[in-house]
Amino acid sequence: MKHSSEPRTHSKWRLVAAGTLPVSLVLGALMLPASASAAGGSVSIVAYSTPKPAYAALIKAFNATKAGAGVTFSQSFGASGSQATAVASGLPADVVNFSLTPDMDKLVKAGIVASSWDKTPTAGMVTNSIVSFIVRKGNPKHIKTWADLVKSNVKIITPNPFSSGSAKWNLMAAYGAQLSLGKTKAQATAYLTQLLSHTAAQPSSASNALQTFLGGEGDVLLDYEDDALYAQRQGEPITIITPPQTILIQNPIAVTSNAANASAAKAFVAYLLSTAGQKVWGQQGYRPVLPKVAAQFKFPTPKKVFTIASLGGWTKVNTTFFTPSTGIVAKIEQGLGVSTASG
Amino acid sequence: MKSRWRLPLRIVALGYLALLVVIPVGSVFYRAFQHGFIAAWDAVTTPDAVHALWLTLLVVLIAVPLNTVFGVGVSLILARHRFRGAWLLDAFVDLPLAISPVVVGLALVLVYGKTGWFGNWLAGHGIEIIFSFPGIVMASATVALPYVVREVLPVLQEIGTDQEQAATTLGASSFTAFRRITLPSIRRSLAYGVTLTTARVLGEFGAVVVVSGAIAGRTQTLTLFIQDSIDNLNPVGAYAGAVILAILALVVLTVLGADREGRKAKWRSQSDQSPSDSEMPLPSTTSILMSPMDH
Amino acid sequence: MRRSIGKVLRPAARATGPTLIVTYLSLLVLLPIAAILSKSFQNGFGSFWTAVTQPEAVAALKLTLICSLLVAAFNSVAGLVIAWVLVRDDFPGKRVVSAVIDLPFALPTIVAGLTLLSLYGPNSPFGINVADARIGIVFALAFVTLPFSVRSVQPVLAELDRETEDAAASLGASSSVVLRRVILPSVAPAMLAGAGLAFARAIGEFGSVVLISGNLPFKTELASSWIYSLSQSDQLSAAAAVSTVLILIALVVLGAIGIVRRRFNVGEAV
Numbered sequence: 001m002k003h004s005s006e007p008r009t010h011s012k013w014r015l016v017a018a019g020t021l022p023v024s025l026v027l028g029a030l031m032l033p034a035s036a037s038a039a040g041g042s043v044s045i046v047a048y049s050t051p052k053p054a055y056a057a058l059i060k061a062f063n064a065t066k067a068g069a070g071v072t073f074s075q076s077f078g079a080s081g082s083q084a085t086a087v088a089s090g091l092p093a094d095v096v097n098f099s100l101t102p103d104m105d106k107l108v109k110a111g112i113v114a115s116s117w118d119k120t121p122t123a124g125m126v127t128n129s130i131v132s133f134i135v136r137k138g139n140p141k142h143i144k145t146w147a148d149l150v151k152s153n154v155k156i157i158t159p160n161p162f163s164s165g166s167a168k169w170n171l172m173a174a175y176g177a178q179l180s181l182g183k184t185k186a187q188a189t190a191y192l193t194q195l196l197s198h199t200a201a202q203p204s205s206a207s208n209a210l211q212t213f214l215g216g217e218g219d220v221l222l223d224y225e226d227d228a229l230y231a232q233r234q235g236e237p238i239t240i241i242t243p244p245q246t247i248l249i250q251n252p253i254a255v256t257s258n259a260a261n262a263s264a265a266k267a268f269v270a271y272l273l274s275t276a277g278q279k280v281w282g283q284q285g286y287r288p289v290l291p292k293v294a295a296q297f298k299f300p301t302p303k304k305v306f307t308i309a310s311l312g313g314w315t316k317v318n319t320t321f322f323t324p325s326t327g328i329v330a331k332i333e334q335g336l337g338v339s340t341a342s343g
Numbered sequence: 344m345k346s347r348w349r350l351p352l353r354i355v356a357l358g359y360l361a362l363l364v365v366i367p368v369g370s371v372f373y374r375a376f377q378h379g380f381i382a383a384w385d386a387v388t389t390p391d392a393v394h395a396l397w398l399t400l401l402v403v404l405i406a407v408p409l410n411t412v413f414g415v416g417v418s419l420i421l422a423r424h425r426f427r428g429a430w431l432l433d434a435f436v437d438l439p440l441a442i443s444p445v446v447v448g449l450a451l452v453l454v455y456g457k458t459g460w461f462g463n464w465l466a467g468h469g470i471e472i473i474f475s476f477p478g479i480v481m482a483s484a485t486v487a488l489p490y491v492v493r494e495v496l497p498v499l500q501e502i503g504t505d506q507e508q509a510a511t512t513l514g515a516s517s518f519t520a521f522r523r524i525t526l527p528s529i530r531r532s533l534a535y536g537v538t539l540t541t542a543r544v545l546g547e548f549g550a551v552v553v554v555s556g557a558i559a560g561r562t563q564t565l566t567l568f569i570q571d572s573i574d575n576l577n578p579v580g581a582y583a584g585a586v587i588l589a590i591l592a593l594v595v596l597t598v599l600g601a602d603r604e605g606r607k608a609k610w611r612s613q614s615d616q617s618p619s620d621s622e623m624p625l626p627s628t629t630s631i632l633m634s635p636m637d638h
Numbered sequence: 639m640r641r642s643i644g645k646v647l648r649p650a651a652r653a654t655g656p657t658l659i660v661t662y663l664s665l666l667v668l669l670p671i672a673a674i675l676s677k678s679f680q681n682g683f684g685s686f687w688t689a690v691t692q693p694e695a696v697a698a699l700k701l702t703l704i705c706s707l708l709v710a711a712f713n714s715v716a717g718l719v720i721a722w723v724l725v726r727d728d729f730p731g732k733r734v735v736s737a738v739i740d741l742p743f744a745l746p747t748i749v750a751g752l753t754l755l756s757l758y759g760p761n762s763p764f765g766i767n768v769a770d771a772r773i774g775i776v777f778a779l780a781f782v783t784l785p786f787s788v789r790s791v792q793p794v795l796a797e798l799d800r801e802t803e804d805a806a807a808s809l810g811a812s813s814s815v816v817l818r819r820v821i822l823p824s825v826a827p828a829m830l831a832g833a834g835l836a837f838a839r840a841i842g843e844f845g846s847v848v849l850i851s852g853n854l855p856f857k858t859e860l861a862s863s864w865i866y867s868l869s870q871s872d873q874l875s876a877a878a879a880v881s882t883v884l885i886l887i888a889l890v891v892l893g894a895i896g897i898v899r900r901r902f903n904v905g906e907a908v
Contacts, residue, residue, distance in 0.1 A: 044558070046556075049571075049574045050574075052571070052574070052575055053575060074558050074559070074560070074561060075558070075559050076556055076557045076558045076559065077557065077559075077571065077574070078552065078557050079870070081870040082552070082553070082870070085869075086474070086553070086556055088458075089452050089456045089457060089458060089459075089473065090456055090457030090458065090462075090473060090474060091474050091556040092474070106872070160853055160855075160859075160863070160867060162867035162868070162870065162871050163863070163866050163867040163870040163871070164870070199854065200770060200852065201769075201770055201852035201853060201854065202852070202853050202854055202855065202859075203848065203849065203852075203853055204848050204853055204863055204866055204867070207573065207574045208848065208849060210576075211573065211752060211755075211849065212755070212849060212852075215752070215755045215756055215759055215760070215761060215849075216759060216760035216761035217755075217759065217760055217769060217770070217852075230576065231576060234576040236576065322871065323871070324692070324694065324867065324868055324871050324873055324876070325692040325693070325694060330694070333694070333855040333856065334693050334694070334856070336855075336856070337693070337694075337697060337855055337856025337857070338856075348813060349727060352719060352722060352723055352727070353723050353727055353729065355719060356716075356719050356720045356722070356723040356724075357723070357735070359716055359719075359720065360720060360735060360738075360739070363777075363780060363781055363784055364738055364739060364741065364742060364781070364784060365735070365738055366757060367742070367750070367753045367754060367757060367781065368738055368741045368742070368745070370753050370756065370757055371745065371749060371753055374753075409662070413659060413662050413663075416655055416656075416658070416659045417659055417663075420655075420656060420659070429896075429900075430893050430896045430897055430900070431893070432663075433892070433893075433896040434888075434889050434892040434893045434896055435663065435667055435668070436663070436667075437834060437835055437838050437888070437892050438667060438671065438838070438885060438888055438889065438892070439666070439667055440835060440838035440839045440842055440888075441838040441839075441841050441842045441884055441885055441887075441888030442670075442671075442674070442842050442881060442884070442885060443842045443843075443844050443861075443862040443865055443866070443881065443884075444747075444842070444844065444845075445844065445862075445865075445866055445869065446674065446842075446865060446869075446877065446878075446881045447670065449869060449874070449877075450670035450671070450673045450674050451670055453670070453673035453674075453676075453677060454669045454670055454672075454673045459673075460669075460673065481665070481666060484666055485666045485667065485670070488666065488667065489835060490786075493786070493790055493831050493832070493835055494789065494790065494793060496831070497790070497793070497794055497827055497828045497831055498793055498794065498797060500827070501794060501797060501824075502797070531793050531796060532793035535789045535792065535793060538740055538789075539740060539743060539785060539786065539789060541744075542740050542741070542743035542744035542785070543743050543744075545743075545744045546743055546744045546745050546746050546747070547746075548746045548747055548748065548845055549747065549844060549845060566746040566748075569746050569748065569749060570746070570748050573748055573752070581748075581749060581752075582749065585745055585746065585749040588744045588745065588746070589741050589744050589745065591744070592740060592741055592743070592744035593737055593741070596737055596740060597737070
């Protein structure tokens with residue numbers, strides 16, 4: 001029986017395959033990074049996903065200063081909660097910057113950030129923002145207020161409040177807005193029910209929510225103002241509406257207690273909180289925490305801006321509203337689900 | 344099959360494929376090059392992108408061969424031996440797929456992370472798995488574990504062991520019998536298995552994002568880079584990156600010949616009138632063993 | 639000389655092979671699954687049960703199971719038809735089509751999700767909008783599991799001995815009889831294997847489905863998404879508990895499929 005040609009090709013390729021393994025192991029050894037030995041040292045930043053472009057500008061500006069000359073950075077961006085969990089599980093980080101305080105509390109609990117992290121002139125915050133409405137360009141449905149959101153022809157997009165910090169800010173902005181309009185807590189909760197029943201989708205993250213909205217879903221997206229401004233700068237066909245009542249989004253920052261390069265990290269955070277650094281933040285669409293710098297920018301001024309503190313602080317709010325299955329929001333979703341689920 | 348079925352089947356198959364695969368994949372290519380080739384090229388040649396590509400290639404070069412060897416080994420065990428726990432081994436190989444990738448990542452952190460089961464032991468021996476390269480390889484290998492087994496095992500079970508038994512009776516070592524008889528017969532299904540494994544490893548995101556720490560320029564694979572691009576409203580970068588992944592998968596597919604269709608493997612018969620496998624006369628086995636192997 | 643070395647090495651080699659395989663399986667699968675199990679029962683069986691019977695979990699699990707079973711069954715048939723056309727038919731561009739089939743695997747789930755949303759969502763150029771509906775979920779799951787449904791049947795179809803079919807046909811059997819009694823029994827084990835894998839992948843799938851599904855609680859939220867929410871809400875134990883349920887379901891389904899497949903293969907070398 002004639003020996004076919006298939007094994008010939010086969011063994012040739014097997015040799016190729018066998019050869020790549022040792023080659024790749026060598027390549028791998030070369031690829032793995034050597035420990036940082038740059039002049040000013042290396043600082044590792046672990047942050048939530050939105051400020052990545054801002055940090056590109058900030059690092060550039062910092063490197064131009066005396067304190068920041070020669071400092072290199074390693075950067076990791078992702079969903080705020082996941083990033084906090086990663087650092088708690090051992091991801092090396094010198095500077096941590098999250099989208100809401102509970103994520104920082106996770107690290108305090110894990111002993112990675114000192115409990116005195118918020119005893120600073122800015123209460124541990126590095127940037128502010130507000131919850132805004134993102135609508136289609138030209139605002140065809142004339143959405144201006146929280147009441148407009150729950151009109152019958154309006155579909156809302158907000159991330160899922162149990163998987164996204166951004167969604168929590170959105171819902172507390174809605175709740176707090178009702179309270180500031182003079183409604184009772186019960187009425188505010190009823191409003192939340194209306195709002196959630198008008199959602200066309202509740203994507204798992206703020207990024208997914210923006211993509212869903214840009215993909216044609218819904219009439220209005222609830223999002224951070226800085227995220228909206230960035231989208232606008234990227235040329236997306238949107239209009240940003242500032243609601244008359246909204247919550248002040250405050251983003252915490254800290255240097256970890258086990259930072260590998262504490263001095264450079266502290267210098268960097270000091271820069272971020274300096275007038276120069278805050279100005280860069282402002283240019284990137286974030287409201288500076290330094291009032292003097294904030295005044296230089298023309299951010300919209302809603303009639304009423306309240307903080308999470310006025311609603312009880314995140315620890316209390318998280319437990320009361322956002323505990324899966326037992327929190328107020330969970331109960332609302334369950335109620336809505338019972339009426340709409342078809343088995 | 345009667346020829347009157349040929350056209351309807353073809354239409355149904357191609358229609359389904361067009362809707363479900365060809366159009367979506369084509370759309371990815373379209374969006375990558377929507378603003379021109381240069382824009383796409385620039386987006387994927389930034390230092391971070393290039394590093395992400397290298398990292399992904401490295402992961403593939405290690406995870407895929409490991410899974411292949413494992414897959415062939417498990418297939419041989421399951422095809423040739425009956426033992427009581429066989430169905431369990433079979434099921435456990437598929438199980439990683441049922442676990443959401445993020446949970447796979449979290450589970451790996453639970454076992455190999457600093458605060459995990461082996462955290463202290465690993466730290467004591469200076470081994471970094473989580474948030475480092477080995478962790479990415481492990482996560483990728485886990486989610487792509489069953490594909491080689493699922494391709495190779497059914498073929499091994501169908502063709503049976505008569506040929507190898509004949510060979511070893513004639514004096515060949517198990518390894519020679521494996522190399523010259525088993526391997527050629529599973530060549531095509533192995534090619535499919537390796538292709539699927541490679542594609543899966545290339546495209547893995549959820550488990551890798553958890554175990555890698557997503558450090559740009561260090562532990563950021565191409566899929567993580569793509570997610571980053573989407574987060575930063577840089578769709579060209581994202582889709583161009585996806586095109587690279589698709590091209591890599593196509594390269595592997597073509598190199599392995601998994602896209603080639605044909606009749607039965609040539610070694611089994613020269614014509615369609617040959618006897619079925621179990622009646623294959625011994626002389627053919629001998630002639631295979633004694634014919635010179637080309638290298 | 640080679641033979642006697644072989645006699646010495648063979649028992650050792652025979653032992654190392656399975657040992658290495660079991661080690662590999664342990665490091666990659668068994669230990670992580672054990673960690674998930676351990677985490678689910680961390681606070682006792684009571685809290686495990688609570689986590690698993692919460693209304694969101696039940697709704698999500700139900701939806702996931704129904705959609706995954708539908709997709710596995712449907713894609714098995716679709717995979718057979720497509721594999722048939724690829725193996726037995728010939729047309730211009732066949733190699734291209736065959737090459738494209740594996741690509742859904744290589745695409746990161748976010749890209750798959752975005753692409754499906756743009757093509758079959760509100761901005762669909764074809765006017766097909768399956769977003770925020772259960773049909774969208776099935777669609778996305780079919781997308782990610784199709785390569786496997788096709789490739790599991792394809793090699794078996796290609797190796798199929800045609801003479802039995804030809805003999806049956808020449809004896810007067812109709813196409814449907816040939817299909818039912820000759821072809822299907824041969825490919826059934828492979829189809830089942832493919833269906834099992836499609837099912838397993840479908841119940842764990844997150845990224846490619848979560849965008850087009852709309853992720854609405856109690857309506858289009860899948861188990862994978864609920865698990866993600868639990869993990870992001872600092873309820874890792876509950877997340878592990880729901881994952882354990884999925885793993886158990888997969889184990890049962892895969893085990894059943896494995897047993898049925900072995901029944902088919904009895905009579906051949908197993």
